Amino acid sequence: xxxxxxxxxxxxxxxxxxxxxxxxxxxxxxxxxxxxxxxxxxxxxxxxxxxxxxxxxxxxxxxxxxxxxxxxxxxxxxxxxxxxxxxxxxxxxxxxxxxxxxxxxxxxxxxxxxxxxxxxxxxxxxxxxxxxxxxxxxxxxxxxxxxxxxxxxxxxxxxxxxxxxxxxxxxxxxxxxxxxxxxxxx
Amino acid sequence: xxxxxxxxxxxxxxxxxxxxxxxxxxxxxxxxxxxxxxxxxxxxxxxxxxxxxxxxxxxxxxxxxxxxxxxxxxxxxxxxxxxxxxxxxxxxxxxxxxxxxxxxxxxxxxxxxxxxxxxxxxxxxxxxxxxxxxxxxxxxxxxxxxxxxxxxxxxxxxxxxxxxxxxxxxxxxxxxxxxxxxxxxxxxxxxxxxxxxxxxxxxxxxxxxxxxxxxxxxxxxxxxxxxxxxxxxxxxxxxxxxxxxxxxxxxxxxxxxxxxxxxxxxxxxxxxxxxxxxxxxxxxxxxxxxxxxxxxxxxxxxxxxxxxxxxxxxxxxxxxxxxxxxxxxxxxxxxxxxxxxxxxxxxxxxxxxxxxxxxxxxxxxxxxxxxxxxxxxxxxxxxxxxxxxxxxxxxxxxxxxxxxxxxxxxxxxxxxxxxxxxxxxxxxxxxxxxxxxxxxxxxxxxxxxxxxxxxxxxxxxxxxxxxxxxxxxxxxxxxxxxxxxxxxxxxxxxxxxxxxxxxxxxxxxxxxxxxxxxxxxxxxxxxxxxxxxxxxxxxxxxxxxxxxxxxxxxxxxxxxxxxxxxxxxxxxxxxxxxxxxxxxxxxx
Numbered sequence: 001x002x003x004x005x006x007x008x009x010x011x012x013x014x015x016x017x018x019x020x021x022x023x024x025x026x027x028x029x030x031x032x033x034x035x036x037x038x039x040x041x042x043x044x045x046x047x048x049x050x051x052x053x054x055x056x057x058x059x060x061x062x063x064x065x066x067x068x069x070x071x072x073x074x075x076x077x078x079x080x081x082x083x084x085x086x087x088x089x090x091x092x093x094x095x096x097x098x099x100x101x102x103x104x105x106x107x108x109x110x111x112x113x114x115x116x117x118x119x120x121x122x123x124x125x126x127x128x129x130x131x132x133x134x135x136x137x138x139x140x141x142x143x144x145x146x147x148x149x150x151x152x153x154x155x156x157x158x159x160x161x162x163x164x165x166x167x168x169x170x171x172x173x174x175x176x177x178x179x180x181x182x183x184x185x186x
Numbered sequence: 187x188x189x190x191x192x193x194x195x196x197x198x199x200x201x202x203x204x205x206x207x208x209x210x211x212x213x214x215x216x217x218x219x220x221x222x223x224x225x226x227x228x229x230x231x232x233x234x235x236x237x238x239x240x241x242x243x244x245x246x247x248x249x250x251x252x253x254x255x256x257x258x259x260x261x262x263x264x265x266x267x268x269x270x271x272x273x274x275x276x277x278x279x280x281x282x283x284x285x286x287x288x289x290x291x292x293x294x295x296x297x298x299x300x301x302x303x304x305x306x307x308x309x310x311x312x313x314x315x316x317x318x319x320x321x322x323x324x325x326x327x328x329x330x331x332x333x334x335x336x337x338x339x340x341x342x343x344x345x346x347x348x349x350x351x352x353x354x355x356x357x358x359x360x361x362x363x364x365x366x367x368x369x370x371x372x373x374x375x376x377x378x379x380x381x382x383x384x385x386x387x388x389x390x391x392x393x394x395x396x397x398x399x400x401x402x403x404x405x406x407x408x409x410x411x412x413x414x415x416x417x418x419x420x421x422x423x424x425x426x427x428x429x430x431x432x433x434x435x436x437x438x439x440x441x442x443x444x445x446x447x448x449x450x451x452x453x454x455x456x457x458x459x460x461x462x463x464x465x466x467x468x469x470x471x472x473x474x475x476x477x478x479x480x481x482x483x484x485x486x487x488x489x490x491x492x493x494x495x496x497x498x499x500x501x502x503x504x505x506x507x508x509x510x511x512x513x514x515x516x517x518x519x520x521x522x523x524x525x526x527x528x529x530x531x532x533x534x535x536x537x538x539x540x541x542x543x544x545x546x547x548x549x550x551x552x553x554x555x556x557x558x559x560x561x562x563x564x565x566x567x568x569x570x571x572x573x574x575x576x577x578x579x580x581x582x583x584x585x586x587x588x589x590x591x592x593x594x595x596x597x598x599x600x601x602x603x604x605x606x607x608x609x610x611x612x613x614x615x616x617x618x619x620x621x622x623x624x625x626x627x628x629x630x631x632x633x634x635x636x637x638x639x640x641x642x643x644x645x646x647x648x649x650x651x652x653x654x655x656x657x658x659x660x661x662x663x664x665x666x667x668x669x670x671x672x673x674x675x676x677x678x679x680x681x682x683x684x685x686x687x688x689x690x691x692x693x694x695x696x697x698x699x700x701x702x703x704x705x706x707x708x709x710x711x712x713x714x715x716x717x718x719x720x721x722x723x724x725x726x727x728x729x730x731x732x733x734x735x736x737x738x739x740x741x742x743x744x745x746x747x748x749x750x751x752x753x754x755x756x757x758x759x760x761x762x763x764x765x766x767x768x769x770x771x772x773x774x
Binding site: 039040043044047051082085086089090092093094095096098 | 310311315318322344374
């Protein structure tokens, strides 16, 4: 009774169906998760993402209500619509989680990120870097004769664009905070 | 208010006091350096019984058996480091099967955490993904309220295991005891009542459906006996067919006329074809597990699907459903039943009659037929005899994991919930023996049988010592084929009969092993002697290890091969009896 005649190497050898039943429609969503600021809560949320194979594009966390010990986690993730729904449901059922908001699905939202760029250079490159920084409304927060540190806030796309322009002008280092986001209106 | 209100006491005493406040009668555990203060408190009281296990994994499975057979949370107490890591398999098992447990672990003193102290492990980190929630208590003043919250979290919503890590200095220090009543209400309050709009949609579909089927799961059992009672009333009223997952067996009686048997990879032909061919699937507390759905793309292609589940993350996780209902199964079923009755108890009688005619044709295939033997004991025969000889007794069954588990699910009939304890989600070999002890501790007078395979059974056999010490007369019914039967079956069917490491060599003499533990050993290899041997096992007043030597190369059928839909089921050896007519493996 060995009559299944399955080709060697076929996934039918597996005890699981190895084909991903989800269609490949990938969406990016920004989620705001309000949690009790108890020890290990961030590890719990990150562990959920890594353990279940979800993606994190960006993650920020800070206590936003010191009296109530509540932290806000803003996580930018991507996946099929079904996976996004799963992520929200999995987050919402965690014991320290109070609220999960899908800022992408629940209407317009503002998203901002802060970044620091260290750019080293002399002569024309240095002047060009400063000129571009003005266009992007970046502030100079540190300066030596050979370098600047620019502080810039904006959408991740704006920061990416600024980085692309700085690269040929002597970009040394970047630090980014990740996205913070709020729904527009009340 | 309990006497303990406003009393100042040590953390160790708080643990015992809080357990008492939650009505805990039994704790399964194993002492060690980091929990000595708590063991000292246990020594000085008589309200809570402590069952000393032989390995911490055994403690957790015992607590699972206790919890599943009583509906109450199981409680475990183990030490730090290896005590906690040994509990991890049990925690994961309980998480996947949604079993309420409260596990207390000792930890090195707070000031030593992070120094790689003796028997230090990052218990919270290790158990974070295998508990519903866990807590490290750093201040004795928080200990009692944390335990109260832990019981609430373990038992509400979708139940699950929780863990509290208690450093040794926190056990020694004193603080004021916080009673349950004055403890802050946890914000964790899962929704239990279903949305009436969705319930109305479901009832409308039920009234019109031509080919409906109830697909029930462990959620019905977890919801409590009342959920099973309402389910039975709903099935009787509508006359819809009903099937169940491995986890849900007993919520509807196996003797009930609408019962199709278990569904899934080794489910019954009629159950799986009803799932495939239905036009309305009503999922009650099940989760579309991959052992149930087979190939997702072809899962029940022509049906509308309703899904009742207390866990919103179960809904639309694997299978898109048309009517999602988040709520407690018992609560939602009561609403469904009441609404369906108030609208005149209507069903599509003509459609149902045709559907039952079709189902009865599938039933006539008698998919559980096997080739009987007068020379060797067929495992199916052994279970049929066990069923016949224990029918009507106050009986609880636990199992290990593998072929014997599937045969037990197929050939034993469960009339009531909480009578069947098996590791479903995680498939933990070594579960059944300790689980049977946990069940027996909760039900001292009942007949508790662990249907086992010899390979699984050996994984936690040390717990026979626990059974002896605490006079738990558990019956270990080992279907011994000297093989890792399920692995062997997959190798035969899918890996070109290359039997890589799937036989059990150097097995112990189980009768002598029983004698070594001080209990009774029985051995049977002749079908003619089987009934007498089973009766001897049942009648013996104490634990029994029954070595039932069965056919070595029997395969478990029906079987849906991996990645196949429900209608491509192998009936296997039944074919040789001409039931289907074709030779060899037949794809129905």
